[in-house]
Amino acid sequence: MTRVIITGAKGRMGQALIACAARHPGLQVTGQVDVGDRIEDVLDQGDVVIDFSSHKYTAGLAALCADRQKAIVIGTTGHSAADRAAIEALQSRIPIVLATNFSTGVNTLFWLTRKAAEILGPDFDLEVVEMHHRLKKDAPSGTATTLVEILAEVRGWQLQEALRHGRQGIVGERTTTEIGMHSLRGGDVVGDHTVIFAANGERVELTHKASSRETFANGALRAAAWLASQPAGLYNMQDVLGLK
């Protein structure tokens, strides 16, 4: 039995995790932490922490997990470069799963995006569109960021030079060395992502639409169960699903 502590327990994802964990025979939720609670008081009751709280909290939490030798599954998105580096530096001390998206479908989208970019080649313009509910705090989504990272890697481009966040005003003709990124917000959309490959005469669009947070929650719980028996290291959902 893997004992799990959930941070951000009162949030949308925290509640989905608690509901889904009750149906997961190999897992037991032994701690629920939200604003006002002290994680230090419950940390020793768990084997793995699953964090869906806030990007501001994650790096400090991961450092605490390293000090107490607890594995951590990180679901928060929107980390600064410094926080990301601090989290990655802990990989020699504890097992960490860091994934911008825990759904099997989106991890298939990541794989398909790489394949499509390799097959379609440089004649195709690359654009990514994402839509989320009106309460989401970070933009673009972590998943969209992973998608453009894959595209830039296949093209051999520096991501920060290639990225165009939205377009406004007299921006001129589109260059062949940019990746467009567009974030839509509204209603209760759980998470939609489309990668567009557009050439003269044809267009390919790869789309994933999440309609329930359960898909992320079940993926994160699967990651926690898997992580409990892994050595220290930095893993992602492709490792958990055996796609590497």
Ligand code: NAD
């Ligand atoms: P939410 O706002 O509904 O929930 C966040 C919860 O964390 C809230 O209850 C809040 O009170 C709590 N919290 C904030 N700061 C805290 C702290 N310092 N200590 C303890 N608890 C704290 O948000 P959400 O929609 O559940 O999303 C949470 C995070 O997960 C976001 O970063 C979001 O982008 C990310 N997310 C990732 C995936 C994925 O598959 N990786 C999927 C959905 C959401």
